[in-house]
Amino acid sequence: MGCPDWPKCFGRWVPPTEASQLPANYKEIYGAKLKGEVEFNATKTWTEYVNRLVGALTGIIIFLMLLASIPFLKSGNKQIFFWSLAAFLLTGFQGWLGAKVVSFELHPLIVTVHMLLAIVIIFIVLYVFTWAGYVGKVLTLREGSEKVLSGIGIVVMALSLFQILLGTQVREAMDVVIMQLGYDARSQWIDELGANFYIHRSFSILVFIVNAIWINKVLKSGNQGTAAGKIARACFWILIAEIATGVIMAYFRVPAFAQPVHLTFAILLIGLQFIVWLVVNGKKYLKYEGVAATAGSQF
Structure with a gap:
């Protein structure tokens, strides 16, 4: 809960680095969502924000993988394209689910589903990666x-x-x-x-x-x-x-x-x-x- 809101963080696109950059009443505004930890912690905030940035970068890379898989539609391995498409769509859903992790304040079930979906996406990407011929026979x-x-x-x-x-x-x-x-x-x-x-x-x-x-x-x-x-x-x-x-x-x-x-x-x-x-x-x-x-x- 380093960032109590989503997609912004404390209402900002670039998170604060110290409490003085927040409204004077930030504890009243965000206290309930911070699960009792109302004191601003820059390390937690930036750890969570970097997690979001890496997630966005992952989405971009998977989109590039989808584009690279288009030529397979003309081959006998067109399923590679469809699995790449599935990975891209699930990554978008994963981003939405990440927002729910915040809005549900780390509800255990949502956190677990978020983790499981990440593993599913990893498996799909590895399936495409392996099938595309990198490992080979x-x-x-x-x-x-x-x-x-x-x-x-x-x-x-x-x-x-x-x-x-x-x-x-x-x-x-x-x-x-x-x-x-x-x-x-x-x-x-x-x-x-x-x-x-x-x-x-x-x-x-x-x-x-x-x-x-x-x-x-x-x-x-x-x-x-x-x-x-x-x-x-x-x-x-x-x-x-x-x-x-x-x-x-x-x-x-x-x-x-x-x-x-x-x-x-x-x-x-x-x-x-x-x-x-x-x-x-x-x-x-x-x-x-x-x-x-x-x-x-x-x-």
Whole structure:
């Protein structure tokens, strides 16, 4: 709630940097929308505003992706255009939903849906990116491996998504604890989070084990030196980093930098898992034949 209104921030297109730039009665005007934190905080305000600017930039880039996908309408892969269009439309809807996050004052359901839609958009963009031929035929599967890897891959992504949703619940609980205890009691935050935190922490063990099994099977399917193998190995190290940032938050008083890094690793991990899963199922979901000879060669 660094910006209590939308699309402007404190009624300005360029947010203030200090309280003196706000009306004298700004606490009365915005107090209810700031969830009790009526003292102006430039860091929070500009963090939220930069988030909006990055969101707008993302929308522009996805629009350029849509324009770049137009040549595929003349090829046998016209679905690439329609998926690009879907990503663009959903990004616009995501912007509207972001406004609702503000107007509903961080209602947990709206925040969670906002996060889920972001993941859906990421998946669509990665689908277009992979299909357009950048990854290409990078996975050589041993006979009978495809179904096994595909099935385990679905389980891996489902567990990762569930873990992300658990994380959003922990983050919402954290907001409540912070309001109750204040920032000076940072060392006590974790102890007050309740069952959601311990479930989230323990579930990470299962996520790690299943990921390790899947990655090992991908690498043993004759893909040590392929792009898919490299992506699978990257998934493993990102998972390690993800767990490490969780440990840092749990045992080192929840440093502010760790929270966005933790979430970034989670989204990066599930995105790369999706690319590997797509390539594993290339025959079913990616039409490689002819792509290089069409507009896909321009990507």
